[in-house]
Amino acid sequence: MKKTIEEINEKIARGQAVVFNAEEIIPLVRKKGLKKAAAEVDVVTTGTFAPMCSSGAYFNVGHTTPRMKLGGGAATLNGIPAYTGLAAVDLFLGATAIADDDPRNKIYPGAFRYGGAHVIEDLVAGKDVKLVAEGYGTDCYPRRRLETWIRLGDMNEAVLFNVRNAYQNYNVAVNLSDRVIHTYMGVLQPGMRNATYCSAGQLSPLLNDPLYRTIGMGSRIFLGGGIGYVVGSGTQHNPGVPRTERSVPRMGSGTLSVTGDLKQMSARWLRGASFTGYGVTLAVGIGVPIPIVDEETLYYAAVTDADIVAQVVDYSGAYPNGIAESLGEVTYAELKSGSITVNGKKVSTSGLSSYVRAKEIAETLKGWIRDGSFLLTQPVTTLPSMDSGVCFKALNERPVAVTALKSSRDVIETSRAGGTAP
Amino acid sequence: MKKKRLVLTFPPNLVDQPVTYRLVKDYNVMVNILRARITPREQGRLVVEVTAARKDLTAALSFLEDLGVGVQPLARDVRWHEERCIECTACTAICPTGALSARRPEMALSFNGDKCIACELCVPICPYSAMEIVS
Numbered sequence: 001m002k003k004t005i006e007e008i009n010e011k012i013a014r015g016q017a018v019v020f021n022a023e024e025i026i027p028l029v030r031k032k033g034l035k036k037a038a039a040e041v042d043v044v045t046t047g048t049f050a051p052m053c054s055s056g057a058y059f060n061v062g063h064t065t066p067r068m069k070l071g072g073g074a075a076t077l078n079g080i081p082a083y084t085g086l087a088a089v090d091l092f093l094g095a096t097a098i099a100d101d102d103p104r105n106k107i108y109p110g111a112f113r114y115g116g117a118h119v120i121e122d123l124v125a126g127k128d129v130k131l132v133a134e135g136y137g138t139d140c141y142p143r144r145r146l147e148t149w150i151r152l153g154d155m156n157e158a159v160l161f162n163v164r165n166a167y168q169n170y171n172v173a174v175n176l177s178d179r180v181i182h183t184y185m186g187v188l189q190p191g192m193r194n195a196t197y198c199s200a201g202q203l204s205p206l207l208n209d210p211l212y213r214t215i216g217m218g219s220r221i222f223l224g225g226g227i228g229y230v231v232g233s234g235t236q237h238n239p240g241v242p243r244t245e246r247s248v249p250r251m252g253s254g255t256l257s258v259t260g261d262l263k264q265m266s267a268r269w270l271r272g273a274s275f276t277g278y279g280v281t282l283a284v285g286i287g288v289p290i291p292i293v294d295e296e297t298l299y300y301a302a303v304t305d306a307d308i309v310a311q312v313v314d315y316s317g318a319y320p321n322g323i324a325e326s327l328g329e330v331t332y333a334e335l336k337s338g339s340i341t342v343n344g345k346k347v348s349t350s351g352l353s354s355y356v357r358a359k360e361i362a363e364t365l366k367g368w369i370r371d372g373s374f375l376l377t378q379p380v381t382t383l384p385s386m387d388s389g390v391c392f393k394a395l396n397e398r399p400v401a402v403t404a405l406k407s408s409r410d411v412i413e414t415s416r417a418g419g420t421a422p
Numbered sequence: 423m424k425k426k427r428l429v430l431t432f433p434p435n436l437v438d439q440p441v442t443y444r445l446v447k448d449y450n451v452m453v454n455i456l457r458a459r460i461t462p463r464e465q466g467r468l469v470v471e472v473t474a475a476r477k478d479l480t481a482a483l484s485f486l487e488d489l490g491v492g493v494q495p496l497a498r499d500v501r502w503h504e505e506r507c508i509e510c511t512a513c514t515a516i517c518p519t520g521a522l523s524a525r526r527p528e529m530a531l532s533f534n535g536d537k538c539i540a541c542e543l544c545v546p547i548c549p550y551s552a553m554e555i556v557s
Contacts, residue, residue: 050510271508352510
């Protein structure tokens, strides 16, 4: 039996939609069978709450009097540099940005206490942040310096725009070296004494719709505690990786780019995170509803942690050197048990993605749909899938020849100005 | 027998005295040192588990206080800020005593202060500053 999104939306509007989260759908399908459950269930809700570095926000801060052009100038929010290569008072702030005078890893491992992600969290929490900007002055934008407190409510637009979130599966990180390493997968103990993973597994959005049959451009979603939309596939979208017989990618694969009005989001679901020795990132809450349009959709949404495998990767050697090498394959059921076995060795596991919070997101979204306040959308277009030929590739570096540089006028001018030239 | 986990803070002038020896010898206290930071001419910090008869322990603690050693129960020293914690469980694999652990299968984080030895390993692990050592 097939259903359309319109039919599901009519049921939602009447307050009659049958909604389950991606965890509770598993026993239901087991008990009732796919056919019966698919006829009964309208929507399965998913969720994830984890650090996502490729997050950021853009703002229009409003014009000053006299006017000032931040574009081409410089601006900071609470000391964190924002990108000003836009129009007069538009700014983009990236989650990983840190202050120019942050010691970074000079005293290793750096603490990275405050960055762009924390500014976003502070703004969403309603706090005042300090905007300092410099412009070069033009006839129409004569002002050159600005220093002011500003809060989210003061801005014209404040929009979360994340170029890559919600990774469909991810590596399991270990450290084969003999020293502690500090990574975006957390602190990894030498001699493979611990392993970290970062996925909500059976609750994760794209693992419940592995072939992107329902999630696509324009899908309305839970984003940062408010409502957001899928922009399209995120950066590094890589649908062609090896998959299991259930079509679940065996490693990092699809990604989403998402956006939403920051003013209706909450600091509970946008949290600045400091990874010792690595940097700043933003934990983002995302929940995607999956309309159960047919049995196949439900089959995919009933995936369990035992069905999802991930690759164990050495972050002291293979990963930094860009070597595609797996030390083994483990399931999320194993990862969540507290230990895995890699090359015959028992290794303790811990997560970076909060399963408890992922479930809270799926539950919240379920509540919104049940009470009729959240309608589903038909994607404008689908995301590139397995057969698209879309492939995530490494940079092909092409050496810049010294002789070619020497003939360049720029270099000659640089050396005249006292700069260094090859 | 009574067992307590304590944080002992030594003023700089006491760092060169064999205080632990006297606890054992004079007061019949079993001392298990869980963690120690002692630097000449600076304040020292000792995390210990002490076991003794109630009477001996009381006498030992007043001996320490008379000497000028700060005595405070260990649990008060380590704080889990629940409101900051997102329950990612990143800290659980590093915790040597299981004080921080995941309740399975829900994957909820639990912190058992009685098991904590204030080793501080969890502090830099937590990206959300949810674990704090209050000194």
